[in-house]
Amino acid sequence: MSSGLKKRETFSSGIAVFFATLGSAVGLGNIWKFPYLTGVFGGGAFLLVYVLCVIFVGIPVMLAEFFIGRNTRSNVIGAFKKLAPGTMWKHVGTMGVGAAYLIMFFYSCVAGWVYYYLFKSLRGDFVGITTESAKTQFAQTVIGPLTPIIWQIIVMVVVGAILIMGVQKGIERVTKTLMPVLFLLIVICDIRALTLPNAFEGVRFLFNVDFSKLSAVAILTALGLAFFKLSLGMGTMVTYGSYFTKGNNLFRTAASVAFSDTLVSVLAGLAIFPAVFAFGMKPGAGPGLLFMTIPLVFSKMPFGNQLLVAFFFLSSIAATTAMLSLVEVLVAYHTEEFNISRRTASIVNSLIIVVIGSTAALSVDPSSLLGSIKFMGKGFFDWYDYISSNILLPVGGFFIAIFVGYIMKQKAVLDELSNSSPKLAVATKIYLFILKTITPVLLIIIFLNSIGVINFK
Numbered sequence: 049m050s051s052g053l054k055k056r057e058t059f060s061s062g063i064a065v066f067f068a069t070l071g072s073a074v075g076l077g078n079i080w081k082f083p084y085l086t087g088v089f090g091g092g093a094f095l096l097v098y099v100l101c102v103i104f105v106g107i108p109v110m111l112a113e114f115f116i117g118r119n120t121r122s123n124v125i126g127a128f129k130k131l132a133p134g135t136m137w138k139h140v141g142t143m144g145v146g147a148a149y150l151i152m153f154f155y156s157c158v159a160g161w162v163y164y165y166l167f168k169s170l171r172g173d174f175v176g177i178t179t180e181s182a183k184t185q186f187a188q189t190v191i192g193p194l195t196p197i198i199w200q201i202i203v204m205v206v207v208g209a210i211l212i213m214g215v216q217k218g219i220e221r222v223t224k225t226l227m228p229v230l231f232l233l234i235v236i237c238d239i240r241a242l243t244l245p246n247a248f249e250g251v252r253f254l255f256n257v258d259f260s261k262l263s264a265v266a267i268l269t270a271l272g273l274a275f276f277k278l279s280l281g282m283g284t285m286v287t288y289g290s291y292f293t294k295g296n297n298l299f300r301t302a303a304s305v306a307f308s309d310t311l312v313s314v315l316a317g318l319a320i321f322p323a324v325f326a327f328g329m330k331p332g333a334g335p336g337l338l339f340m341t342i343p344l345v346f347s348k349m350p351f352g353n354q355l356l357v358a359f360f361f362l363s364s365i366a367a368t369t370a371m372l373s374l375v376e377v378l379v380a381y382h383t384e385e386f387n388i389s390r391r392t393a394s395i396v397n398s399l400i401i402v403v404i405g406s407t408a409a410l411s412v413d414p415s416s417l418l419g420s421i422k423f424m425g426k427g428f429f430d431w432y433d434y435i436s437s438n439i440l441l442p443v444g445g446f447f448i449a450i451f452v453g454y455i456m457k458q459k460a461v462l463d464e465l466s467n468s469s470p471k472l473a474v475a476t477k478i479y480l481f482i483l484k485t486i487t488p489v490l491l492i493i494i495f496l497n498s499i500g501v502i503n504f505k
């Protein structure tokens with residue numbers, strides 16, 4: 049039962065809403081997924097498709113989540129209980145809570161590596177490294193077994209501590225301070241990378257418009273990426289939406305967050321690829337790019353070590369503010385539905401994430417006990433990722449779109465999204481139309497493709 053006695057917190061202003069929501073969207077996805085995928089799937093052509101996916105799937109689902117949150121001022125399960133009492137709809141919320149845990153299990157592990165790399169760059173570990181020593185340093189980081197667990201614990205202590213401080217004093221204060229810092233640091237990295245000899249090669253990799261690489265797989269990848277990037281499909285935006293100020297223009301918030309998040313991704317690509325090409329390296333994705341190629345190429349430039357500190361600091365900020373939004377879904381749910389304090393909810397959830405998340409961290413080393421356990425070819429880390437990103441998020445997003453598009457009274461949605469102002473009524477109607485038609489169809493297609501029922505080549 050939600051407690052009606054305590055006054056529920058909200059963010060204090062429109063700026064706070066913007067930075068908190070952007071903090072959720074900007075995460076490791078901008079740094080190790082977006083730039084690489086853009087390069088591989090045809091540069092500018094992929095970017096164009098990505099932007100279309102943001103407009104036709106991302107923003108509609110984000111608005112639907114904002115509606116559910118701000119209208120009910122509840123956590124993700126409580127919100128569905130209020131809007132559709134006594135129905136199965138609350139299980140869309142249950143799936144969201146499940147997805148928040150699963151994503152956190154592996155995300156906190158990678159965030160731990162990022163924190164450790166910040167520490168290592170501060171200590172000067174990357175000065176004068178070679179391809180070989182870059183590999184060894186990465187192996188020492190992820191194989192541990194103690195190192196990755198310790199840093200995962202540090203990550204969860206930081207996230208838990210910020211959440212204990214509350215919505216305004218914790219999430220709002222941290223995101224308002226650190227998001228501008230992140231932006232500044234990324235611009236500094238961009239300036240350095242773009243002034244390297246041969247930088248243009250990297251720019252070309254990122255922006256060269258090549259429609260021949262734009263396969264069906266590329267389009268589905270763009271769709272899935274837009275969804276993960278904008279933190280959709282599991283109630284993050286329901287939870288944050290429940291803290292929005294009353295008069296907040298939800299369209300403007302959704303559009304400016306989507307735009308700024310895409311900008312950060314492009315700026316990350318511009319910091320990474322010119323440097324990679326300038327030193328004659330090959331671009332790669334994921335852990336290899338972030339934890340081996342980047343230290344290697346950055347350490348070769350003048351002021352390289354300072355830049356590495358900047359780069360891993362901005363990556364730590366990105367990962368941390370994204371995790372705040374994931375764990376806040378759990379904290380809001382536990383405080384409101386079980387009437388426990390924020391403090392207890394933050395501590396217990398951080399503990400659960402560390403304990404179960406350590407199975408993700410320990411499964412990375414193939415020669416370890418946990419690393420040798422595989423189901424259908426995937427270990428713990430990969431399963432947490434697969435079930436959340438490929439199943440729960442698109443299915444959750446689909447049901448959220450259907451719920452707001454077909455189950456809710458359209459007048460209520462119209463009033464909430466337009467803040468009852470006739471100026472926004474037309475935009476709201478257009479968005480509701482997209483949400484009812486294009487969005488669910490595209491979401492079903494990504495889902496069927498990602499579980500292998502349909503297979504595009």
Ligand code: TRP
Pocket residue numbers: 072073074075076077078151275276277278279280281282284370371373374441
């Ligand atoms: N958007 C974040 C990133 O790009 C990750 C993230 C935070 C997320 N909250 C989420 C992803 C909710 C899916 C759902 O790294």
